[in-house]
Amino acid sequence: MTPTRRTSPLRRTALAASAVVLTTALAACGSASGSPDADAAEYAAPDSDLAASITYGVWDQNQVPAIEENIAAFNEVYPDIDVTVNVTPFAEYWTKLQTQASSKTLPDLFWMNGPNIGLYASNGMLEPITGAVEAGDIDPANYPQALVDLYTIDDVSYGVPKDFDTIGIWVNTALVEQAGVELPEDGWTWDEFQQTAVDISEALADDGVYGAAGGMDGQTTYYNTIFQAGGTVVDDGASGYATPEAQAGLQFWTDLIASGGSPSIQQLTDTTADQWFTSGKLAMYWGGSWFRSALTDSDLAEDVTVLPLPSGEEQATVIHGVANVVSATSKEKQAAQALQVFLAGQEAQQQQGDSGAVIPAFEGTQSSFTGSMPDADLQVFLDAVEYSRPLPVSLSSAEWNALETELLPQAFSGERPVADVATELAEQMDAALAEE
């Protein structure tokens, strides 16, 4: 992929705006560390004596210890850049970020995810990483391609992933054994998975145990089966839900619930699938690699292993990862970019992996994650990268995600035929996509 200099009108305004900010900032502090160019994507690694104070916005408290190690290492190179980490819980993170963006008070560097990158990038809120890539300080080849693409909007790249997650099946082996069911050695089909789920539910019905849990969330459930059936969720600005392939992917979950292999949609609303699993009432849970940290110190941990998702027409899993992005309105852009580059580097990524909270994105730093639960075969999540598909997103992700949450349960519960619901969803989703 070649970084391009093509710019949309929106981006041009943003560039001009950030150039103005940059100019005034430089003028204000009388610094002479470089002549501001009209092209704000211009990038230069700062001298090690650059003095600045920057903020770093994140949402996961569990990762703060690793982040602090990262910053300590960063400060060995840039002792005079002072980094303040601001943690905002995920539930409020995006509402707060939107307010900050509107008032031009975004953190200098902050976490971004797939559903939101389009919105922020296309509104000129983010600084591209093109400069750092051209200078060779960030090499996109070191990260999973699907995620590099996720953070590339209109051929401009705004970040590289700091970590990634794929989806696998977390299995409670004790329950499987109790049910007297055999698990596949390597790989399985949709039918085999469905049959296993039903067998477990039937064998352990008296204990209120279910074999598997239906689709309440796209990323961990129905997006995967849609891809496995050869369908898409959103493709070229249009909804994929009207296609027979996508509907086959949805039907998978309707069948699973109808067969008794899964609790009902109501049961899963009251008690979420991960709660069923951690309570020892669910044998097979479709979950992300991030679920590992929920098992730390739990009694369940020693009976847990991971299996790959079953294959439909093809093998597929959803991949997603968080990226560090620099605010286009940052007054300390050079310092923020220096931290962005550092966090993307091998040393910082290795530190992230050693903490065990996430799978670091940098190729070759992942082994510490799999080692953190040696009996659970976490390697499945890494192997899955090969056939992974990026989390489907668009500019209006939040809007059509809400439509999915509202409509799809009507199909999964059998209340309405899958094709009807999917067609209605496709129409409404296309309307939202058309407004982008």
Add this chain to the structure above:
Amino acid sequence: MTTSQKAPPAPALTRPAGRGRPAPGRGPRPEHTLWPWLFVAPLVAGIAVFYLWPIVQTAGYSFTETGPFGGSTFAGVDNYVALFQDPELYLSLGNTLLYTVIVLLGIPIAVGLASLLNLPGLRFAAVYRVLFFLPYVAMPTAVAMVWRVIFNGDFGILNRALAVVGIEGPYWISTPGAATVAVAVVGLWSSLGFSMIVLAAGLKSIPPELYEAAELDGATRWRQFRAITVPLLTPSIFFVLIITVIASFQVFDLLYAILGSSNPVLPRSMSLVYFFYREGFVANDKGYAAAIAMVIFLLIGLLTALQFRLQRRWVHSD
């Protein structure tokens, strides 16, 4: 201001006279008209900056199409036209009304509780008051988390208790209809404490002689309650009514936290303010959301005005 009547010559005051009447015969004293404003200035400034100006701004936004990060274009009354044709407005209005009606059932309960707590010679009255008031000061999110567990269809204590008496309870928070009722019951329960404290204060202001006289006339406790307590309590009841209706029309946090953002029933059970939140912060249509906010604002204003109008018929004033 009265100036026609002759007043005794006022001594040279540095502060306004007791009734705020300008000292006659000494010409205008502008600083006197300024002083009261100076005293309320901090409050007025706060209200103006944090309440009035945002209302004006919101009204402005409601006539624009405003994107996620600002940047608005004038759209005339488009938002309002679209809003009044949007079935979701009427759906959320209906849910809000149902919620309000259920929460209002708490007022008679609060009157009863307040009277019981006011019974002479009741021991541990302060303890009971604290117990009833606690839900009001507890964080709505914490309250919601606890009730979410209580309402759980499979494992919740409510359905377990109902099972004992042979009733199979529904999946409270994941069945349309039942979800709104469940949330409203929690709303009722959380507002009881506040209503009760206000009503208890009202009870204290009823002169005990009235009860003594009634007792001498041979009135029963129930008769006293109906003939003395309730009529003399109507000003407090009126106050509680106004506050409860306003608060109920703004319900958001309980609904959002008890049902959970990924609950498929939420779109069918949403309140007006949740509708506003979804359009403004999920769908990023801030102009449309502003129009919803204005409709909520006007509805509450109308309802409150209506109540003030109707109060002359039933609120006792002496």
